[in-house]
Amino acid sequence: MRILAIDSSATAASAALVEDGKVLGEFYINTRLTHSQTLMPMIDNVLGCTQSELSSVDLFAVSAGPGSFTGIRIGVASIKGLAMARNKPCVGVSTLEAMAYNLELTEGTICAVMDARCQQVYNAMFHISGGHLERITPDRALSIEDLAKECENYTKPLFLVGDGAKLCYNNQWFKNLKAVLPPEPLLYQRACGVAKEALTVYEQGGAVTPAALMPIYLRLPQAERELKKRLKGEKK
């Protein structure tokens, strides 16, 4: 089983070619360059450097959300196009679950967090033990404060991962929980994590046709608040 996986759900982007669990090649960049300029060259290069043909890919995988609006659309559209041309199956995985695989070696609780702005994060919680990842919550969007309060109840140590990890780590609520910040190379979602999760989904029969692959957007919790500051006496 050969999987071509990509991630462009946030600032960083990556592309990996994975065969039966072995990472044949992976490209990763973390700059402010737009994904529309970097993603296709990375896919092309990972195939070129591993001397692999696109036709040898059995499954196409992408982190389908949560994440940045444009980033997710670029990733999903790219995988859709590649898979459609070859009439191959696709898997869209949770970005949060893909990044949790960075910390497979740990024991405790993984708090996967992405910055959703305005002190809000996208999050999912996982229990990790003996290399086995178990999901505790669905992907959701909530405030950093609410997340920290909830984290009091989970088994320690508490590991942060994702582009919201530093944001949480520097928050007093999380300092009190003695949350652990992993080193930089393990901090962000990677295409090889996407491939790993995609294989699990595939084995459970979760692969879809290119046409059925869709981005996953989570409604921001701040949507409950007003976007516009209303003037006194102004009607809703």
Add this chain to the structure above:
Amino acid sequence: MQEITTFSSVETESLGERLAKQLKGGEVIALFGGMGMGKTAFTRGLSRGLEIYDGVSSPTFALVHEYHGKFTVYHFDMFRVTGWDDLYSTGFFDYLESGGVLVIEWSENIENALPEDAIRIEIQQGGNENERIFHIEGIEV
């Protein structure tokens, strides 16, 4: 807070051009003020100050226009943006990360989503038809 009065759209453009000279890249410039206050004229001047000579016009329908000069400028019009989902699907939060300069017309509509360090410019009608009073916060012009 700085208060500057202009007496014509030409002067409004010049003010934008002067402000552009202070920019270092990555700023968010939030414009407040209704129809005909000179938001687009101000943005045209600001763009000229960044060596952008493409036609600057109000992105009422496209929501965002992109201009390339000394910095890349993303020119937003939030007039039709009424909720967080709308705002998310303009890519606004992604543009904040881009390192470009964001100029936002109708910032009234997204005030709770503006970064804390945004440059805020409120434009009011002065005593005469072509007179405009600019209240500028977050930068010295």
